[in-house]
Amino acid sequence: MSVLVQESPFSVDSQLRILLASNRGAGLVTFTGYLRDFSEAGAIEALELEHYPGMTERVLEELGALAARRFGLRGWRIVHRYGRIEEQDPIVWVGVLADHRHEAFSGCQFIMDTLKTKAPFWKKEFMRDGRVVWVQSKLDDTEREQAWQEDVYE
Amino acid sequence: MSVLVQESPFSVDSQLRILLASNRGAGLVTFTGYLRDFSEAGAIEALELEHYPGMTERVLEELGALAARRFGLRGWRIVHRYGRIEEQDPIVWVGVLADHRHEAFSGCQFIMDTLKTKAPFWKKEFMRDGRVVWVQSKLDDTEREQAWQEDVYE
Amino acid sequence: MLTVRFFSLIREALDCEELQVEHNAAMLTVDDLKVSLVGTGGDQWREALYQPNVVHALNQRVVNTDHPLKDGDEVAFFPPMTGG
Amino acid sequence: MLTVRFFSLIREALDCEELQVEHNAAMLTVDDLKVSLVGTGGDQWREALYQPNVVHALNQRVVNTDHPLKDGDEVAFFPPMTGG
Numbered sequence: 507m508s509v510l511v512q513e514s515p516f517s518v519d520s521q522l523r524i525l526l527a528s529n530r531g532a533g534l535v536t537f538t539g540y541l542r543d544f545s546e547a548g549a550i551e552a553l554e555l556e557h558y559p560g561m562t563e564r565v566l567e568e569l570g571a572l573a574a575r576r577f578g579l580r581g582w583r584i585v586h587r588y589g590r591i592e593e594q595d596p597i598v599w600v601g602v603l604a605d606h607r608h609e610a611f612s613g614c615q616f617i618m619d620t621l622k623t624k625a626p627f628w629k630k631e632f633m634r635d636g637r638v639v640w641v642q643s644k645l646d647d648t649e650r651e652q653a654w655q656e657d658v659y660e
Numbered sequence: 661m662s663v664l665v666q667e668s669p670f671s672v673d674s675q676l677r678i679l680l681a682s683n684r685g686a687g688l689v690t691f692t693g694y695l696r697d698f699s700e701a702g703a704i705e706a707l708e709l710e711h712y713p714g715m716t717e718r719v720l721e722e723l724g725a726l727a728a729r730r731f732g733l734r735g736w737r738i739v740h741r742y743g744r745i746e747e748q749d750p751i752v753w754v755g756v757l758a759d760h761r762h763e764a765f766s767g768c769q770f771i772m773d774t775l776k777t778k779a780p781f782w783k784k785e786f787m788r789d790g791r792v793v794w795v796q797s798k799l800d801d802t803e804r805e806q807a808w809q810e811d812v813y814e
Numbered sequence: 815m816l817t818v819r820f821f822s823l824i825r826e827a828l829d830c831e832e833l834q835v836e837h838n839a840a841m842l843t844v845d846d847l848k849v850s851l852v853g854t855g856g857d858q859w860r861e862a863l864y865q866p867n868v869v870h871a872l873n874q875r876v877v878n879t880d881h882p883l884k885d886g887d888e889v890a891f892f893p894p895m896t897g898g
Numbered sequence: 899m900l901t902v903r904f905f906s907l908i909r910e911a912l913d914c915e916e917l918q919v920e921h922n923a924a925m926l927t928v929d930d931l932k933v934s935l936v937g938t939g940g941d942q943w944r945e946a947l948y949q950p951n952v953v954h955a956l957n958q959r960v961v962n963t964d965h966p967l968k969d970g971d972e973v974a975f976f977p978p979m980t981g982g
Contacts, residue, residue: 540685611768628892629896780976802978
């Protein structure tokens with residue numbers, strides 16, 4: 507199992523150690539997503555992430571396996587939190603190992619771009635001014651995800 | 661100074677902490693390059709990295725600053741070792757922070773692709789069978805670096 | 815029986831997380847289930863379940879609304895995902 | 899004086915890391931310096947300094963061989979870089 511979906515904060519260092527304990531590769535690319543302190547809606551105090559338990563883990567497992575086949579990855583790990591996220595906490599961490607750096611970059615970016623629109627998470631922003639806003643999905647994110655699909659047939 | 665060029669091994673965890681101590685961003689992308697245990701020449705035991713002290717630091721500083729301007733990075737750090745590298749030690753670490761993940765991925769990949777052909781390092785591989793081989797620059801690396809230059813004029 | 819689940823702003827609009835719904839022979843597709851839910855729930859449910867971009871999942875996989883249903887299935891309704 | 903430095907397999911081929919070379923008025927460019935070095939060093943130096951893909955740096959910046967020289971400059975010769 508290379509997927510961890512949990513409510514409590516996680517340590518990037520520990521997650522990296524778990525990935526490296528079972529896999530080696532010449533190139534490692536990681537992405538860490540932090541709570542943005544500002545969005546289109548204004549200054550953000552905290553975030554609440556709802557998810558679909560069961561489906562989330564399945565989607566992420568399948569996504570990691572797909573990325574591994576497509577980019578020839580040596581190893582991968584996806585960690586995502588749910589629940590309430592306070593400022594400066596990491597929300598998501600993706601690490602991938604490959605023999606060549608280009609595959610590692612592509613694999614990590616593919617996982618992130620796809621996760622954004624395919625993993626059943628929903629973000630609710632708690633604004634500093636007291637408003638509570640569900641984050642809208644971005645056309646930009648959908649386009650990035652679809653670009654990877656077209657890429658398959660190139 | 662966001663560049664560290666040193667002979668002794670470094671800790672990826674510490675380097676990440678240094679980057680995050682002075683900069684924040686919603687997206688963090690890191691690349692870590694490890695010693696490959698196999699190359700075109702065969703099984704590798706160790707690597708020796710020669711560099712041009714002074715020029716190396718200057719090239720990396722300018723490269724980081726260029727990436728920061730071009731991709732709107734919030735922060736960046738480049739760490740590179742020289743001297744003898746034993747198996748499984750990291751050789752290079754690049755971390756970049758940006759407001760959006762796409763800029764973070766592009767910034768990190770741009771730094772790595774450019775560093776490969778522009779930073780004055782030369783690799784000598786010590787093979788398991790006793791041979792000692794200077795690594796040849798790869799046409800592939802030059803093409804990747806040039807692709808970023810063409811990108812500017814698009 | 816079908817298990818029907820709602821997430822995010824659809825859950826909030828309906829004030830409902832999960833329902834058990836009797837599966838009958840006339841309920842052939844996800845579309846049929848939606849018609850049945852709106853028949854019971856009324857306008858508020860119509861508005862929530864027929865807003866543009868609703869995503870439909872069957873047994874934790876995204877499907878089209880013409881996907882066939884069978885007894886024991888889990889169906890979920892939610893807005894576009896915003897992970898990462 | 900000019901400081902001349904050699905790296906990697908050029909350093910090994912010449913068995914030389916660094917040289918101090920008198921700068922004179924006739925030595926206008928990096929090309930002129932190369933001619934002068936080969937004049938002193940002979941065939942081994944010609945082979946090393948004129949192999950394809952030699953990179954030339956002047957004061958720690960990569961330059962073309964027609965780049966002008968002045969007293970006090972640091973010139974370096976090395977093969978294509980292989981960092982990362």
